[in-house]
Amino acid sequence: xxxxxxxxxxxxxxxxxxxxxxxxxxxxxxxxxxxxxxxxxxxxxxxxxxxxxxxxxxxxxxxxxxxxxxxxxxxxxxxxxxxxxxxxxxxxxxxxxxxxxxxxxxxxxxxxxxxxxxxxxxxxxxxxxxxxxxxxxxxxxxxxxxxxxxxxxxxxxxxxxxxxxxxxxxxxxxxxxxxxxxxxxxxxxxxxxxxxxxxxxxxxxxxxxxxxxxxxxxxxxxxxxxxxxxxxxxxxxxxxxxxxxxxxxxxxxxxxxxxxxxxxxxxxxxxxxxxxxxxxxxxxxxxxxxxxxxxxxxxxxxxxxxxxxxxxxxxxxxxxxxxxxxxxxxxxxxxxxxxxxxxxxxxxxxxxxxxxxxxxxxxxxxxxxxxxxxxxxxxxxxxxxxxxxxxxxxxxxxxxxxxxxxxxxxxxxxxxxxxxxxxxxxxxxxxxxxxxxxxxxxxxxxxxxxxxxxxxxxxxxxxxxxxxxxxxxxxxxxxxxxxxxxxxxxxxxxxxxxxxxxxxxxxxxxxxxxxxxxxxxxxxxxxxxxxx
Amino acid sequence: xxxxxxxxxxxxxxxxxxxxxxxxxxxxxxxxxxxxxxxxxxxxxxxxxxxxxxxxxxxxxxxxxxxxxxxxxxxxxxxxxxxxxxxxxxxxxxxxxxxxxxxxxxxxxxxxxxxxxxxxxxxxxxxxxxxxxxxxxxxxxxxxxxxxxxxxxxxxxxxxxxxxxxxxxxxxxxxxxxxxxxxxxxxxxxxxxxxxxxxxxxxxxxxxxxxxxxxxxxxxxxxxxxxxxxxxxxxxxxxxxxxxxxxxxxxxxxxxxxxxxxxxxxxxxxxxxxxxxxxxxxxxxxxxxxxxxxxxxxxxxxxxxxxxxxxxxxxxxxxxxxxxxx
Numbered sequence: 001x002x003x004x005x006x007x008x009x010x011x012x013x014x015x016x017x018x019x020x021x022x023x024x025x026x027x028x029x030x031x032x033x034x035x036x037x038x039x040x041x042x043x044x045x046x047x048x049x050x051x052x053x054x055x056x057x058x059x060x061x062x063x064x065x066x067x068x069x070x071x072x073x074x075x076x077x078x079x080x081x082x083x084x085x086x087x088x089x090x091x092x093x094x095x096x097x098x099x100x101x102x103x104x105x106x107x108x109x110x111x112x113x114x115x116x117x118x119x120x121x122x123x124x125x126x127x128x129x130x131x132x133x134x135x136x137x138x139x140x141x142x143x144x145x146x147x148x149x150x151x152x153x154x155x156x157x158x159x160x161x162x163x164x165x166x167x168x169x170x171x172x173x174x175x176x177x178x179x180x181x182x183x184x185x186x187x188x189x190x191x192x193x194x195x196x197x198x199x200x201x202x203x204x205x206x207x208x209x210x211x212x213x214x215x216x217x218x219x220x221x222x223x224x225x226x227x228x229x230x231x232x233x234x235x236x237x238x239x240x241x242x243x244x245x246x247x248x249x250x251x252x253x254x255x256x257x258x259x260x261x262x263x264x265x266x267x268x269x270x271x272x273x274x275x276x277x278x279x280x281x282x283x284x285x286x287x288x289x290x291x292x293x294x295x296x297x298x299x300x301x302x303x304x305x306x307x308x309x310x311x312x313x314x315x316x317x318x319x320x321x322x323x324x325x326x327x328x329x330x331x332x333x334x335x336x337x338x339x340x341x342x343x344x345x346x347x348x349x350x351x352x353x354x355x356x357x358x359x360x361x362x363x364x365x366x367x368x369x370x371x372x373x374x375x376x377x378x379x380x381x382x383x384x385x386x387x388x389x390x391x392x393x394x395x396x397x398x399x400x401x402x403x404x405x406x407x408x409x410x411x412x413x414x415x416x417x418x419x420x421x422x423x424x425x426x427x428x429x430x431x432x433x434x435x436x437x438x439x440x441x442x443x444x445x446x447x448x449x450x451x452x453x454x455x456x457x458x459x460x461x462x463x464x465x466x467x468x469x470x471x472x473x474x475x476x477x478x479x480x481x482x483x484x485x486x487x488x489x490x491x492x493x494x495x496x497x498x499x500x501x502x503x504x505x506x507x508x509x510x511x512x513x514x515x516x517x518x519x520x521x522x523x524x525x526x527x528x529x530x531x532x
Numbered sequence: 533x534x535x536x537x538x539x540x541x542x543x544x545x546x547x548x549x550x551x552x553x554x555x556x557x558x559x560x561x562x563x564x565x566x567x568x569x570x571x572x573x574x575x576x577x578x579x580x581x582x583x584x585x586x587x588x589x590x591x592x593x594x595x596x597x598x599x600x601x602x603x604x605x606x607x608x609x610x611x612x613x614x615x616x617x618x619x620x621x622x623x624x625x626x627x628x629x630x631x632x633x634x635x636x637x638x639x640x641x642x643x644x645x646x647x648x649x650x651x652x653x654x655x656x657x658x659x660x661x662x663x664x665x666x667x668x669x670x671x672x673x674x675x676x677x678x679x680x681x682x683x684x685x686x687x688x689x690x691x692x693x694x695x696x697x698x699x700x701x702x703x704x705x706x707x708x709x710x711x712x713x714x715x716x717x718x719x720x721x722x723x724x725x726x727x728x729x730x731x732x733x734x735x736x737x738x739x740x741x742x743x744x745x746x747x748x749x750x751x752x753x754x755x756x757x758x759x760x761x762x763x764x765x766x767x768x769x770x771x772x773x774x775x776x777x778x779x780x781x782x783x784x785x786x787x788x789x790x791x792x793x794x795x796x797x798x799x800x801x802x803x804x805x806x807x808x809x810x811x812x813x814x815x816x817x818x819x820x821x822x823x824x825x826x827x828x829x830x831x832x833x834x835x836x837x838x839x840x841x842x843x844x845x846x847x848x849x850x851x852x853x854x855x856x857x858x
Binding site for chain 2: 057197359363378446480
C-alpha cells in the first residue's frame, strides 16, 4: 500500500485541486471579493431560503379548460350548421354533464351534420378529440375524449407557462425560474423579490377579456334576481367598480374575446382624468370589433374581465382603427397591472397559488451568517478532538476534512446545484461522516498495533479492514439520501444533494487521499513506532 | 505528545448480559411512542396540516407584543386559533395558523388567508417586517403527508434489503428493527413535547436512519469478521467482543458528530432548530439501538459461526452421498 505510482498521485491531486479551484469563485463571492470576469466562474446558487425570494406553486383549474372546450364546440356547431347550404336547423342545445347535445329538426340531416363536424371531432388528426353519438335518431351528443381533454390541458399549460413567464419578465425581476411541474402545475421562483403580493396578484389575474352585448330586453328585476333571459347570461360587477353587488345580463354568444390584442398600455383619459387601459387589436380582432360596433351603434356592451363586468359603456360610434379604451374605476396600479396582464396574453386557464414560500433578504442573510458561525465553531471543535486523539493521523484527517468541505463546495459549483438552509445542516453532517471514516481507520490501526503488528502492516490492515465498513455505511447512507431527494422538494432536496455529494467527497478524501499522505510519510520517515 | 484515549484499551464490557431487560425496555418505549403519537397526535406544521407560518420582526421594538398579536390575528376572518411564539430574537415572532374546515376542497383559500393576515399585520403594526411566509394549501399538505410516509418506509426497506444482500437476512432484520426503534422514538419525542413536525423533521429522520445504520454496519462488519475468525467462540461472546472492539470508534464518532451539531443547535438559525434537535436526539437513540437492539436480534434469529460458511449446495450433497462420504 505504500506504493503510490506517480500517475496515481497525479490523478488524486488533479481531482482534488480541480474541485477545490472550482470552489474559489463561490468563496470569493461570499467574502465579497470580485471574481475577475475573464475567468470561468462556476457558482453555488443560494436557495431562496438563503438568498431571499418567493417560491410559488401554481395549479391550473382544469375544469375551466373543459367548460371552455365545450363552449368553443357549441359556437362551432352553431356556426357550421348556420353556414351549411342549405342551413341545418338545430335546437335544444345543452352543455350540461360535460357533454354537448342538440337536436336536429330534420333527422335526415344527420349525415350532412356529421360530415361538417368531422374535422373538428378528429382534432389534430391523430387522436379523436370528441366522440359523436346519435340518440333517438335526431339528437347528436358530443363528448370530449380523455385524450382530447389531455391534449387541451397540455396546450393550455404550455401557453400558461409562457404567459406566466412574460408577465414576470414584464415585472422586471431578475432571473426568475418558471417550470411546468406534472400535468397541471407551474413552479415559479423569483429571487430577491420585494413585493410578493404584486407578483401573486399578477399571476392570479387570468385576464380573460371579453366584450359582450348587453341584453337590452332583459328585465332589470329579473337580472338582479339572477334570472337570465334565453340566450343570455348574468354577470356580476367586479369589486371596486362602484357597482358591486349589481349584475348585467349579456348575450352569451357573438361577443369578442380579448386574446387578439397586440398591445395594452395604462394611461389617463385626458377628458375625464380617469385611469384607463388603451388596447390595440390585431387585424382580425380589429375587424371583428369594427363589425360589432358598426352593427350596434347606440347599444350598450359589457367589458368583462375574468367573469366580472368592469364597465358597460355605449358604442357611441363605429370603432374602426382596432383601438379601444377600457375604463372601470382603476387606480394607477390596477390599470398598470391589467395592462401587463393583457399584454402578456390571457391565461388560458385560471391559476391558483397552492403553496407559497417567501423569505425576506434579511432573514436569509442572517441564516447564512449564523450557519457559517456554527459550522466554523463545529469544525474547530472537531479538528481539536481529532488531533488530540490521533496526533499526526489526526492532522491528516483534519487536512482531509478541509479538502472535503472545499471539494464539496467546488463540485456543487460545477454541477450548479443550490445551497439551501437545510443544506448547511447537510454540510455539518458531512463533516461528521467524513470524520467517521478516519476514526474507523485510525482505531483499526491502533488495534492492529496493539496486536503487535509492525507499523507498515498495521497501517495497511487498518485501511483495508476499515474500508469495507466505510463503503457499506456510505452506500446505505446514499440510499436513504437518494430517497430523500426523490421525495423532498426545494430546501429538503438541497439537504439531500449536499448529503449525496458529501458522501463521495468524504470517501474520496478519507480513503485514497489520507492513505497517500500516510504512505508518503511512512516511506520517508520509516518510523519504528507510531503514536496513535 | 500524549494522545487522548476516550475509551481505555482492552475494555471487556458484557454488553449483552442485559440484553433481555434492555430489549423489553426498548419495546415498551416503542409502544409508548406510538401510544403518544396516536393519543397526543403529532403537532403537524403547515407543511403537513396546511395553513400559514409567518415570521416577522418588530424592527423598532425590543420585544414583540406576543399576546396582543395573538388577539389581533385571531380577529382576522377565517383564522381559528393562531399559535404565536417568540422565534429567534426577542423582537421576532413566528405565527402559525391552521387551515379552517371551510378550506376543504378550496385550494385557493390558503392564499386568500395569507393575504388577509399579512394585510392585517401591516395595517396594525408600523414597525413590522415580514421575514418569511409559508403558505400551504390542504391539497399540497396532503401530498406531503403521503410522500413523507412513503419516503420513510421506502428508505427503511431499501437499506434493510441492502444489508440482507451484503450480510445475511438476520442482519437485515436486526438493522430494520433498530431503525424502526429510532424512527418510533423520534416520533414519540415530537408527540410528547408537541414540537412542530415539519418537512425538515422528515429530512432529519432520514438522516437518523442513515446515521444509525452507519453504526449498525460497523458493529455488524466486526461481528462477521469475528464469527469467521473465532469459530469456536459462542455467539454471545463474539458479539460482546465485537462491540468492545468497536467501542472506541463508536464513542469517538458519536462525540465528533455531537461536537459538530451542538454549535448549530445553539447558535444556528432558528429555522434549523427542529432539524438539528431531531438529528441530535437520533444520534443517541441510533447509537443505543445498534448495540442493544440490532445485535441481540442476531442471537434470537440464530446467527452462529456457521452463518458465513458457504452453504453446500443440494447437488454437492447428493454427490457426497453417492460417494458414500456423508
